[in-house]
Amino acid sequence: MALDKEDLHSLIKQRISSFQSTSEMEEIGKLTYLGDGIARATGLENVMSGELLEFEDGTIGMAQNLERKDVGIVIFGEYFNIRVGETVRRTGHIMEVPVGDALIGRVVDALGNPVDGQGPIKTSKKRPVENEAPGVMDRQPVEEPLQTGIKAIDSLVPIGRGQRELIIGDRKTGKTTIAMDTILNQRGKDVICIYVAIGQKESSVRNMTETLKKYRALDYTIVVSASASNPAPMLYIAPYVATAIAEEFMHEGKHVLIVYDDLSKQAAAYREMSLLLKRPPGREAYPGDIFYLHSRLLERSAKLSDALGGGSITSLPIVETQAGDISAYIPTNVISITDGQIFLESELFFSGIRPAISAGLSVSRVGGSAQTKAMKKVSGTLRLDLATFRELEAFTQFGSDLDASTQQRLNRGHRTVEVLKQGLHQVMPMEEQVIILYALTKGFLDVVPVRDIPRFESELMTNLHFAVPHVIEEIVTTKKLTDEVEVELFAAIKAFASGFIPHSL
Ligand SMILES: Nc1ncnc2c1ncn2[C@@H]1O[C@H](COP(=O)(O)OP(=O)(O)OP(=O)(O)O)[C@@H](O)[C@H]1O
Ligand SMILES: [Mg+2]
Known part of the structure; x- marks a missing residue:
């Protein structure tokens, strides 16, 4: 049968109108493997890296490794109710968290859900968990001090708003105390504080919250907690979630202080996740992108230009060393990303010199210009x-x-x-x-x-x-x-x- 031009035209038209996209959202996969906060699923051909997925019981996961046969998924939350053979559904969204003033004074988990028994958080605003850091032209130099209230820091290693200053030292050398005291000192200074507890005991986080309450610092502080009992993906995501919360304030022209306590535990959680996802291990068994883990996080701290409102995020990441070795993998990485470090020495700490700040090894590369004239x-x-x-x-x-x-x-x-x-x-x-x-x-x-x-x-x-x-x-x-x-x-x-x-x- 010969087709004339008109017939061909209408046939094509008809075919196009009845075409159904195979990449539509309702794509369902099937779980083929499950273990330690990680799942694998087949059938999610069009899933995007970082896309949120929903399991049958409503738990969410994130697509990580997109491979030819299947997809590696990290599970956020408990995974006891998830079974191999069940389905997992694409959502078409990337991960977002609730943000805004309603979070101030609250304790939330790594997904932004309240865990303080004070009821739901009433906010309609959301921000993506992963976000690009402000570019060069969006920033301005650090010039305003962020007073820690600690003599040895404000005089020797001053910190400015928008700066990233690492607190580094062995276990039990007073790292958390320095960060906490800095938060306590922000009372009445128009700085919103965010304390991110990563891989700590629930009881420690509770004590910390009580201390904040006692010194009336919870009025301007948000606690984000991914405790030691949480699965590794929660510890991995918590700092990004907290930073998204901070960014909302920064873009409103406000000043934020954020403490990541600590990034060593986050790195360890990421290593665990990556090994389970069968990514090739590198130095100290960390995956190849471990530097990016911390650089993309800390680059989001900034002092914004006046055109963007002049808000800031100052960050105090904490890293734990083993026997004072600052040349290990994670410490050297984070030292190179930050604008200086406060190095705490156990020897000083145990001889009663507290805070145990080493004057020789501690530096602040930008804070000097933020010091008050009197202090200078x-x-x-x-x-x-x-x-x-x-x-x-x-x-x-x-x-x-x-x-x-x-x-x-x-x-x-x-x-x-x-x-x-x-x-x-x-x-x-x-x-x-x-x-x-x-x-x-x-x-x-x-x-x-x-x-x-x-x-x-x-x-x-x-x-x-x-x-x-x-x-x-x-x-x-x-x-x-x-x-x-x-x-x-x-x-x-x-x-x-x-x-x-x-x-x-
Ligand atoms: N300036 C100080 N004066 C007196 N005691 C202090 C001081 N700083 C810290 N401490 C005490 O030392 C102990 C350890 O402090 P902290 O928890 O801050 O250390 P850390 O390095 O964060 O420990 P971890 O390795 O457990 O995280 C705490 O009991 C704390 O009360
Ligand atoms: Mg600590």
Whole structure:
């Protein structure tokens, strides 16, 4: 039968209109393998990498390895009710989490679901969990301080809004405490805090939340918890989820501080996931893209340009080292991604120097420009003083014959170390830090016995708040230590010091 042109035309038209796309959303796969938070399924030919999938019981998973025969899926949540042979459905969506003001003061799991028994979170806003980091032109330099309230940090390794500063050290060296105290110090400073607990005990997270409540810090803090009992995929995704929550605030022009406690556990969870997904292991059995795991996360911290509202995300990632080895795989990776590190030493911690910050190995590559003028003025020589003190101390252990200037430097060093000690949750405002560091550098503490220094410090503050409140006020408002203010401050400290009676002579 011969077809004329018209017939052919209508035939094609008809075929096109009745064409059914094979890539439609209702694609169903069949589970062929299940184990440790990982599943494999066949029949999901058109699934996208990172697409959300739904199991029969409503649990969600994410498509990861797209292979010729099947698809590797990581399961978010409990997988006890899922069976091999059951179906899994494509959703056509990527992963999103609830965001917005309603989350403030809440404790949520790695998917943004509330776990604090305070009812549902009332917000309609959502953001994708994975998001591109702001580009070069969308950023501006870090210039505004983020006060930690910890003397040794604000003076030696200052942190600015939008900065990424790593807290690194062995287990039990006070890493979490530094991050927590920094959160406590944000009270009244217009900074929203997010604490991400990764692979920690439920009881630790609970204690942490109680501490936040006790110091009235939960009013401006969100806790995201993927505890040790959660499957590996939850630990893997938690930091990205928390960052998505932070981004919403940053794009509203607000300032956010986010603590990832800790990324070593996230990396270990990712390694577990990757090995189960049968990805080829590399150094220390981590998969090849382990650097990207952390770089794509930390690049999302930024200080946005004024055109974009000027909001910021400051991040404090935490990494645990083994026996102080900062040259292991994960530590070197994260050190190279961040803008500096606060290195905590067990030796210092156990000798009672807490926070156990190593002055030699800790740096802040951008924070200096964010330091207040007053703090800059009093802390200029501190790092060098401490470094020479450490050398001298080691050197002079062998002999007792010291010349006067060496003795003087040792004296000052011991007092500097003492002044930089700070108890648990005892954060100190900028102006008081400036005052005590000023007293130290002007030599007022040289005649005070080391054991009396804490008392000297607290009595000095009480005294000055009473005697020269306008001087303190001036430092608070101008953030400077002008010559006139300095003269008054000097006189006030001198008057106090001359009447100070040491107990331990
Ligand atoms: N500045 C400090 N003054 C007194 N005690 C402190 C100080 N910092 C930390 N500690 C105490 O030291 C212990 C360990 O602190 P923390 O939990 O912060 O360490 P970590 O390095 O986070 O430990 P982990 O390896 O378990 O995560 C805690 O009991 C804490 O109370
Ligand atoms: Mg800790």
